Amino acid sequence: MTVVTPVAARVTEGRSLTWRVSLSEAADADMSTMFVVVPATAPGLSTKDVPARWPRDTAGAKPDPERPLSKVDGLYLFVDVPAGRTSADVTLPTLGDRVAEPAEPVRFRQTDMDTGEPLPDGLVLSGSVLDAS
Known part of the structure; x- marks a missing residue:
């Protein structure tokens, strides 16, 4: 069984959101999983709220024009x-x-590693970034 536990899921902007993925027993071999950004319940984090290298490196996307992360195809953790x-x-x-x-909320859903599509019953990473002022 695999579970996700928030480590820092409600942070002030400028800090990192962090979740822990835990297995019920030690892995026999390296185990990998991917989480794709999915729409949050309210307007969420945008391309200007994260370092530009992340959308560029994962999806080939630029931060401009500013848009919700959920509107950028291919963003994943x-x-x-x-x-x-x-x-x-x-993180x-x-x-x-x-x-x-x-x-500003953000949500990720575990994906099928072959297709990159969100798994309907997959694990979810969710968090919020709060204003620093």
Whole structure:
């Protein structure tokens, strides 16, 4: 059984969101999974709220024009639990800005590693980034 536990799922902008993916027993071999951004319940994090290298490196996307992360195809987080271990952390860094805004949610859903499509019953990473002011 695999579970996700929030480590830092409600952070101030400029800090990293972090979740722990845990297995019920040590992995015999490296175990990897991928999480793709899915729409959040409210307007969520945008391409200007994360370091530009993440959308560029994972999806070939630029931060401009600014848009919700869920509107950028191919954005994902990847986690690898090494053989012999029972858990690994997955992290999303965020950027601080000077814009007053409400909490910005973000959601990721575990994907099928072959197709990249979200698994209907897959694990979910969810968090919120709060204004620094």
